[in-house]
Amino acid sequence: MSYLTAFITGGIICSIGQILIDKTKLTPARILVLFVCVGVILTGIGLYEPIVEFGGAGATVPLTGFGYALAKGVIKDVESLGILGIFTGGIKAASGGITAAVFFSLIASLIFRAHAKN
């Protein structure tokens, strides 16, 4: 069951991205920015948590989920550390993803070389 809800939720979020690309000529870089920011804001106003509860990975794997992690981290740290948490919480929660992307990309770029598109 969790697979089906993940599939549907993730599919819908990606479809929204596709509509934006095709209808507004937003480049992929802008889409990424937009989705993360929307994820942060929706989490902040309490609207994203229900989507995560329904969709599981379908809501956390898309970049809105990255925003969800940032916002949740900030909220958690503000709870425990007060005002300092505003600055420490976000990246702390997203640290695994960011570090993985940096480190694996570094290793990959030492191994692979770029190729022309097909």
Add this chain to the structure above:
Amino acid sequence: MDKVYTNNEYKKIVDKVSPNSPIVKNITRAFFVGGFICIIGQFITNFFLNRGASRETVSSITPILLIFIAVILTGLDLYDTLGKFAGAGSVVPITGFANSVASPAIEYKSEGLILGLGAKMFTVAGPVLVYGISTSVIVGFFYYLLK
């Protein structure tokens, strides 16, 4: 000679003759590929949850593994082919973020390890961090005020 059309008239004609993206096909593909990547994410999540890992641990492991897979596919010259097929279906998931970090890193290695690879790694993904983190600071600030 004078221009045949004013710039405004011309813009309308350009829009008319420029082919639109096959949007139904694109959305279908984005839905299925994006959904499928999330299924993989759910599989990793369930796998570790069933082995007793905490929710917090799993919420870190899942993106790390997906990013690992995406970076490997990028290096093998496969992720751009997937992207051509799936569009937003492979851009929007965290794997798309990983691809946007790995692809400039691989590309700009030719300009050296520091100013090429190191500096250009975030040409595409940098804005995601800049605006994502800044938005989270604003959200945190309001949360601090209102709690």
Add this chain to the structure above:
Amino acid sequence: MKRLGTQTIKLENPVSIIDTASIVGKKEGEGPLASYFDYILEDEYWGEKSFEKTESKILYETINKVLQKSKKTSSDINYILAGDLLNQCISSAYAIRDTNIPFLGLYGACSTMVESLSLGAILIDGGFANNVIAVTSSHFCTAERQFRFPLELGSQRPQTSQWTVTGSGASVLSNDGSGPKITTITTGKIIDMGIKDANNMGAAMAGAATDTIFTHFNETCRNIDYYDLIVTGDLGHIGSNLTNNMLNKIGVNIEQKFTDCGILIFDKEKQDTHAGGSGCGCCASVFSGYLYKKLKEREINKLLLIATGALMSTTIVQQGESIPGIAHAISIENL
């Protein structure tokens, strides 16, 4: 007086194109014109460490090839007029540093091939040179990284986008010898139609193509009947369509004799190149490979070649400026 009008000149002594050479990439070698090119690369690197070095090598080897085919040595060549798309025209400069030939670097974006043929012909007709090489190049991978995104980024190309041709074409112009001759030259003005979409270059350049074709007919007192074929550089499918539309609107109908190098070089359906080919190497390789051979075989006797360019950089487009276009025309005839 050799001037026919504000933009057009007529050469007193038409300049011969005594031979041409072309080298293209793998994808271009899988296209409909494959059999016309002198050499087709097996991969995008050609044994070099970076795409920039590859592009430079393509240009260098094309020069060698055209020297060999025209039975000239580098000391016979008075000038080499070359250009490409990369910042500071490095593909040309690095290719030519080992040739020992006086070099003039040109930039006209994708219009550079006709710009170099024009200036070469003027140098020769003016009596300042006996032999001149005109050459340009482009490479898909160098253009992508300079103008767009990293190659491995998984994004979809918009339907209006054009595919930068990997390739180079070179011509040897001479005051002595046989071959098709450059007879008239119409130098384009910059025309800006207000297009801001860097993924729709054809639309940005169509206004300039229209202006140059119309002006050429006007100032030479020629019309479509005079020519066997009218070929633009790299307007692609959308730009060609728009050019036809605008010319029709002012009563010039060239449709039945009109095509475009960016349309000719790829098979749109099979090769998934969307709006067609582009880049300095597009017009250069299609002219040097395909069109020149058709002229030699006298299948075409009177050709109007119009190379089109979009004179922008990523910086200025990101600052919100529109994209100015330019188009230069030359007529090449079997006299």
